[in-house]
Amino acid sequence: MHSDRRLAGCKPLLLSALLLTFAGAAQATLFASSAAGYAEPHTASLTFFNGATGTLSAISTTSPGGLAAAGGYGEAAYGALHSSADAVIATDAHARGQGSSLWIDNITLWSSFTGPATARASFSLSGGLSSRVGPSSTGSLANSTIASRVTVNGTDVLSVSGQLVSRNGVIETDEVRVNGANVSFTPGSLAGTYFFDMPVTLGTPFTMVADLTAFVQAMGSSGLDDAAAHSSFGSTGRWGGISSLVLADGTTVSDFSVTSASGFDWSRAYGADVTAPVPEPETYALMLAGLALLGSIARRRRT
Secondary structure, three states: OEOOOOOOOOOOOOHHHHHHHOHHHHOEEEEEEOOOEEEEEOOOOOOOEOOOOOOOEEEEEEEOOEEEEEEEEEEEEOOEEEEEEEEEEEEOEEEEEEEEEEEEEEEEEEEOOOEEEEEEEEEEEOOEEEEEEOOOOOOOEEEEEEEEEEEEOOEEEEEEEEEEEEEOOEEEEEEEEEEEOOOEOOOOOOOEEEEEEEEEEEOOOEEEEEEEEEEEEEEOOOOOOEEEEEEEEOOOOEEEEEEEEEEOOOOEOOOEEEEEOOOOOOOOOOOOOOOOOOOOHHHHHHHHHHHHHHHHHHHHHHO
16 A cells, blocks of 8 residues: 555545635535445446445446446544545446545634734645556556645645556556645655645634545456555544744734634644543542542641
């Protein structure tokens, strides 16, 4: 399985643009879909298979000339995106799978300062791409991709995409592309943490959208062909919080806070604001015993 790619031709997720149109009214939105998996025999018409949102959707179809199966998975939470897809074929068949996830939120940064500022944020990816074709294949292809974006008021501040294509045992494409506003990351690596800048105006709401799409396809054209493609990012896409805020004149702002329509604190990393667990009964008993012991010691000292 490959985890480092450079991308060519990975299609962007159009759904985020459509949902962004309604973001002003919706304020905060989560979307996850596993409905874009389908498989088709080589000579048959295209058939779409829909699965339930947020759950694994696996499908398969057979024909006189081939076997194909595909599935997609998508799950979204504010601060976390999970997407994966799989496609497998044997002989003369074609399969594609897609999983997508997305969040939209209206966010405001507050401070004693006002005016334009730059927020330094981070977003991490973990997972990998795998594109395999059988050693005896004569006309098979496996293609696995992943694409993720973070936008502020419709402008990309981070764009990461990767693609791995294998044809008849030879890797044709193995690429990663990263773009955005002052992005820093580990070169050549798809998995990792990406730091980037977000233009904001203190006290003024802005709309942030993040999406993650996994897409795969496997194709065969003869009875000797078999191929499999996997885009495994089902536990990835995590918001890392805002590490700094700087005014246009270079002044660093330390006294800032964040509000959002969703209620999520975007100044913190996903998972960092989890409520502390409630103590078990045994813990309470131990605490009471400790308090009783302290009380006894205090009484003895007074005596």
